Amino acid sequence: MRGRSTEQERIGRLLADGRRGNSGALLLHGEAGIGKSALLDWAAGQAGDARVLRVEGIESEMELAYGGLHQLFLPVLDLVDGLPPAQAAALRAVFGLTADEVRDSFTVGLAVLTMLSEAAADGPLLCLVDDAQWVDQPSVDMLTFAARRLRAEGVVMLFAVRDGAPGATVKGLPGLLVEGLDRTAAAELLTGLPPYAADRVLEEAGGNPLALIELSAALTPAQRAGRLGPLALPETAAALRGRIQDGFLEQVGRLPEAARLVLLVAAADDTGSLGTVLEAARELGADVEDLEPAERAGLVVLSGELVRFRHPLVRYAAYRSAPLARRIAAHRALAGALGEAGQPHRRAWHLAAAATGPDEGVAEELERVAEWAGNRQAMASASAAYERAAQLTADRDLRARRLVQAARKAADAGQDERCGALADQVPLPLADQEVAADFARARAVVELGYRSPAAAARILLDSADATGAAHPGATASLLVDAVHAAYSGGDAALMAEVAARAPELPELPVLAVPALLFGGDAPDVSGALAALRPLVAATDATGTGSAGAGADAPGVMERLMTGIHCLLAGDHPTARRVALGAVAHCRDQGISGWLPTTLDLLVRTELALGRHEEATARATEALRLAEYYDLAHRASHLRAALALPAAVRGEEEQVRALTEEALGYARPRGVGRAAADALWARGLLELGLGRAQAALDELAAARQEIGHPLLCLPLLPDLVEAAVRAGRPERAAQAAVVLDEWAGALDRPALGALAARCRALTGPDGSAEEHFTAALALHGNDNGDGNGNGEGNANTDGDGDGNAFDRARTALLYGEWLRRLRRQLDAREQLRAALDGFEALGARPWAERARSELGAAGGETVLTTRQDGPISLLSPQEREVVRLAATGASNREIAAQLFLSPRTVGHHLYRAFPKLGIGSRTELAALLAA
Secondary structure (H helix, E strand, C coil): CCCCHHHHHHHHHHHHHHHCCCCEEEEEEECCCCCHHHHHHHHHHCCCCCEEEEEECCHHHCCCCCHHHHHHHHHHHHHHHHCCHHHHHHHHHHCCCCCCCCCCHHHHHHHHHHHHHHHCCCCCEEEEEECHHHCCHHHHHHHHHHHCCCCCCCEEEEEEEECCCCCCCCCCCCEEECCCCCHHHHHCCCCCCCHHHHHHHHHHHCCCHHHHHHHHHCCCHHHHCCCCCCCCCCCCHHHHHHHHHHHHHHHHHCCCHHHHHHHHHHHHCCCCEHHHHHHHHHHCCCCHHHHHHHHHCCCEEEECCEEEECCHHHHHHHHHCCCHHHHHHHHHHHHHHHHHCCCHHHHHHHHHHHCCCCCHHHHHHHHHHHHHHHHCCCHHHHHHHHHHHHHCCCCHHHHHHHHHHHHHHHHHCCCHHHHHHHHHCCCCCCCCHHHHHHHHHHHHHHHHHHCCHHHHHHHHHHHHHHHHHHCHHHHHHHHHHHHHHHHHCCCHHHHHHHHCCCCCHHHCHHHHHHHHHHCCCCCCHHHHHHHHHHHHHHHHHHCCCCCCCCCCCCCHHHHHHHHHHHHHCCCHHHHHHHHHHHHHHHHHHCCHHHHHHHHHHHHHHHHHCCCHHHHHHHHHHHHHHHHHCCCHHHHHHHHHHHHHHHHHCCCHHHHHHHHHHHHHHHHHHCCHHHHHHHHHHHHHHHHHCCCHHHHHHHHHHHHHHHCCCCCCHHHHHHHHHHHHHCCCHHHHHHHHHHHHHHHHHHCCHHHHHHHHHHHHHHCCHHHHHHHHHHHHHHHCCCCCCCCCCCCCCCCCCCCCCCCHHHHHHHHHHHHHHHHHCCCHHHHHHHHHHHHHHHHHHCCHHHHHHHHHHHHHCCCCCCCCCCCCHHHHHCCHHHHHHHHHHHCCCCHHHHHHHHCCCHHHHHHHHHHHHHHHCCCCHHHHHHHHHC
């Protein structure tokens, strides 16, 4: 470990934290041979009494869903029995121990989190994930899910990944680049070499420890003596990796033939099981004693029932040095051994590796593997299995169907780029119209994700026209997808065009709503609201989970569009309920690629209800997921959404950064809704800071991006206020009229309150008070809980339609109007209510404006405290834990809802109680009620 003091110090701190009961994770990354595995070995040696679990990725087996997770937990599988029943069932299913399906991938992630916590119950735990780029993606996803949520369990997770290698991606973890050794440290590894030879090795190795060792070991006696010709070592560093591999190949090549055969089988195997390797090797004429030369040479390490290669490149050399016929024989032997061991999914992959041409029998087995993986929420593995099945398929139409399935599963896994690559391989034309419809969806996913929403809608629309009445189910699904793409672009005309294609609107109410709102000469609002009711009823019937979901239950797109229609109709509480169901549906079905989109819908409902803190938390989670899956389109929407509550808080720098990035993506691609939201956030920021003309310019530009009055309805109250404050009442009048008309048609109290406020601003002074008081009455008692508390809050059911921010703004405008009339006492009452409301929300620029007005009216302007009292002393995570604990939920129940481990929940409560001045859970409910 020469020259690794920086890396050792970083890892040592994590280990020390683990011994103190804290958790942490670190991603070590760098080129092959740079020393990542050695650092993991060093960490294991420093673990002391800590339990160590380890998994090593294997390139040939990286498509086996949850294989890495199974390998990691193999020594502690007995802990599964102690997990909550749903979590235990999920792990048994993904490990192939039962035939059950897994409907909720987040249950698997939570089970992994709980398993790690339980494995650390008696002391610290160290988890090592080596060559993570070759661990199957579902395992990596679940392990990183857990790593990001570990807090107070005493679990340390170290991942090592090779830069630039294709394979699984590890994202969202703090990273440490492992670089080459400096010349002094590198020279210490080359003792016994003459200066000339040592200098050449140092020059060519570039600080790579493995290269230093292997290049020096490969020198001939003559070269060691200094007789080193100009071509004895590679001329450029680019040849280094090949030279290292040649060194391993040479070492493997010196072994007896039987030893090479056993090494080949071990290299082809992914289980690390010595028993499995030996059973397959015996079929080829080798046995356990043939491993001895490889063990003596230090190429493999045997421990108990496991076999480990000293370095991944040794495994690669053992596999690649064997002739093709030998490799095929090894895979066939392993398929036999694994079939007898009851592992049909591993068996299928080995049969596929042994195939040299089309083989329908193996392709069918792989298709069953894909279905098995899909039922366990391993969409990336399902996609890989469909792709390999297609490669082994001779029939053109059947190959096309399997490739389309592979592309769609890739999209469900959030792999949009790979989805596009698979779609490009599909042989055209497609004879089966249902397969053609699925193909259009795959193409549209890529178009929507990276290019133009309008083009995506056109692809789907053309496919719907081609599919026709012969396949009404497929046609309807294509049209629903198309209307969603058009909505994302903010194109009401295209939404109407798509919806008009529905042959019988009563059978497709999800299309009836946009057809009635955006089609024809005038909107049919009452008809649209009537069409919306059965959509809401259908989502309510299936709830927010999978229970009761049958074949006719709404899918993710129907749920999304229903929530969007509710938002357009101004029914924000129902929109939130539908959005929660859509998020739960994605989690239940394992379609994580759609999770950022459904969370985005939920964020919009939280913003509409004035739940700014919760909207920020959900948008932050969704943006992390969108970035993880490289969903640039969705990320632009989420950055704009994040900018809106930041604008309310007056965070100018944050708003500028978020909106610049959102607009940079959205404007060139015609993503009108994201562009409009970004500009709306800028306008709201300017309005709060008192820069009325700048606010008006931004808000007018936002309105221009989407045009249709219903789509830009939420920003019209801000535009009206900005225009009045900027001395441009003529620009406010028309917007106020539009708002008033839609508020009357939709008949929602929250929207009616905003319309009344705008009438007060734009109408004659003689009627202003009437409109202001009407607005305050319509704002009601703010059951929407403007402090941002979500489900699980002991103080509210979360179903109200109020918005504390809007109410405070109405009170501010009313108070300002009263002060201008010198009605100081009345003004102070409204301005005090506004100030308290803004401070409770953390809306600093608005609070300053209210404070200034209150002072001018002769009121007390000292800083007030937030209305939630001691709860404001808690961190956001502590606050959520405390609120759930106050309802009587156990630590495990809280952990399941917040995706934490039970120990982390206990840690948060332990930290929260002293801040709240209480000593037990029984005091929580009374404290929060007060």
